[in-house]
Amino acid sequence: MLKEYRTIHEVVGPLMLVRGVSGVKYDELVEIEQENGEIRRGKVLEINEDKALVQLFESSQGLRIATSKARFLGKSIELSVSYDMLGRVFDGMGDPMDNGPAIIPEKRMDINGSPINPAARDYPEEFIQTGISAIDGLNTLVRGQKLPVFSGSGLPHAQLAAQIARQSKVLGSDSNFAVVFAAVGITFEEADYFISDFKKTGAIDRTVLFINLADDPAIERISTPRMALTAAEYLAYEKGLHVLVIITDITNYAEALREVSAARKEVPGRRGYPGYLYTDLATMYERAGRIKGKEGSVTQIPILTMPEDDKTHPIPDLTGYITEGQIILSRELYRKGITPPVDVLPSLSRLKDKGIGAGKTREDHADSMNQLFAAYARGKDAKELSVILGEAALSDVDKLYAKFADAFEKQYVSQGYETNRSIEETLALGWKLLKILPRTELKRIKDEYIDKYLPADEEA
Secondary structure (H helix, E strand, O other), rough: OEEEEEEEEEOOOOEEEEEOOOOOOOOOEEEOOOOOOOOEEEEEEEEOOOOEOOOOOOOOOOOOOHOEEEEEEEOOOEEEEOOOOOOOOOEOOOOEOOOOOOOOOEEEEEOOOOOOOOHHHOOOOOEEEEEOOHOOOOEEEOOOEEEOOOEEEEOHHHHHHHHHHHHHHEOOOHHHHHEEEEEEEEEEHHHHHHHHHHHHHHHHEEEEEEEEEEEHHHHHHHHHHHOOOOOOOHEEEEEEEEOEEEEHHHHHHHHHHHHHHHHHHOOOOOOHOOHHHHHHHHHHHOOOOOEOOOOOOEEEEEEEHHHHOOOOOHHHHHHHOOOOOOEOOOOOHOOOOOOOOOOOOEEEOOHHHOOOOOOOOOOOHHHHHHHHHHHHHHHHHHHHHHHHHOOOOOOOHHHHHHHHHHHHHHHOOOOOOOOOHHHHHHHHHHHHHOOOOHHOOOOOOHHHHHHHOOOOOOOO
8 A cells, every 4th residue: 555645744855754654664665646547756865753854856946735646656767678678768757759669678677787796706807899999999898897988078088988989889799788878967969969970870780878958856866877777787797788878977977976965964075965975876887797607797987077177076087996907098189189078198098917818809909009009198198398499309219209209199099989999990990000109119018919910021
């Protein structure tokens, strides 16, 4: 029997206080029925003795609390899941928004998920090819990893996200790959860009989209990533798919969390964000992984815009503690016309060594990657030195390194948003660029690999 109460005491912004309740649980769903039969939904945020604080999913505007009644449903938010979700577009509450039929659920799953037993986790070690050289060659993504993209306002993270969703695959298992794409707090133009891009390229057939627009309620912004992760867990662990989850933009999610926290009059933490921001982000990020005995996996690429391009801002800072590395987009490279503007030196994939090498990518991958990093870093130093002291101050070798740095940015990093490079093409391009340097400078690569892979036709 559902419990109904006509004891709504007050409404402040998205929050509503109901008095005299009993047996109500945290996170329980609530329906608020008005006199005219209109129903609004919410969930229980807090319980204190006989008082329940309810967070509304819709706006509280026009709500007449004197004549309304609150009905507690005895369950938390659930998502209807089915294999038929692939190719469909949903809103932030899991309802279809593509004018298609409602999903006939195989089951209903709590969107908060259930924790993965650490002993049941399998180690991420299979290479995922994104077709983007700066990621595949230097900051490799591994199946089951969580690898965020740190961007800045106005940088092309949307194009990069669409490109990764379109091109990614686990080598040798094309048919078992799916993408769950969650767009959080984006504009209508951005939503239209993602949907039309996926439809145009056919990527929509293996993709589930969850779209939350900027004018949707804050509470929906908080539920959208969890809806996406729930769909991903179902496809991965029940249907055996390799699922890549892309969430953009985590900053909008954190802002919604801050908005709700302020309405609850909680004591703010750093920059006004709630003190539990780290824990809250971890409950999402830690849903990535592989489970022993299960064929499927969940890999995450959360995308966040750093306010004022500040890496020490709480959102990127806390994200960096939880995830296994980061891909950083550079405003300087973007101004130079490098697309995508991935800044490879501060970027990092902590699991890259587990997903590369013989049998996964190629035997020379690790050595050539280390040599490219070292050469690019020295080339950038040489270029800075020439700006201060003039090019005449550089040695002949340093001039070659400066030339290498320019070629590396223009040919290796900059590939546009339509080019899909195989790992063999990426590795071959790296070797071609290393030809700019004398063989004696290739100190990080074994001689046998140099003999085998360095382009011989240009060797001097």
